[in-house]
Amino acid sequence: MGRPFLKMNGAGNDFVVVNALETPFAPTAEQARAIADRTTGEGCDQLIAIEPSGTADAFMRVWNADGSMVETCGNALRCVGWVLMESTGKDRVLIDTAGGPTVATRAEDGQVRVDMGAPRLHWTEVPLAEEMDTRGIELQVGPIDAPLLHTPGAVSMGNPHVVFFVSETPDDGFVRGSGSLIEHHPLFPEGVNVGFVHALAPDHIRLRVWERGAGLTKACGTGACAALVASARRGVTDRHATVDVDGGRLRIDWDEDTGHVFMTGPIEVERTGVLAL
């Protein structure tokens, strides 16, 4: 018997979404990898299960394309929020994740807004392997006297991110080469998602992301939140910005009153299908 799924994306970051509210869905890492495979499987950056929750409208479980189970996924939260709002008729839903709870609400033009909570900024929360100021950590890539990348910000949005500031938007080769190296750097005991911020204006960022466990992505929602937080902490941007990613545009607001980061962006249902597990 197959398992029905929705293929969705949020700004190009794509997901196989399985409704597990009534029937449990517990793929092995190998099965998750097979589903995510773009050549032989359905193909996606992340596999998502919508599970029951005792405290929220649902619990969202996330597997990266490499089969690893991870804390959260910002773009998937918008997609799951939309699915839950459509099926319940609500305009506001609470979604729990291993990275913390999130509220999703409807925004204009069919977009979805999610409250990603407060960024975690202490070095133990990212986590880093040693004590450092997360506004600019001691990490560089390239020759010691002329590093290609250096002093990134480090932020947890429920999952770990490192954010480099660059003067030009890097190409695929550069993002792949440096991202895959940094993802597994010993400074990050749980691995890390690697962002490259090209600041275009105080309220406008161009962002590219190498995702932990998924590689080069068209968008990373938690990555966009982390990029804005790291940029604002360094005075590179204000606390409110448009973030252009490869697959679209996200709006990120780091609220002064609550300290929470809000992300607004598009969702798309690409197709339906059935998984042959």
Ligand SMILES: N[C@@H](CCC[C@H](N)C(=O)O)C(=O)O
């Ligand atoms: N695409 C996601 C992040 C997915 C998880 C990430 N690769 C990790 O390992 O932390 C997003 O939109 O936030």
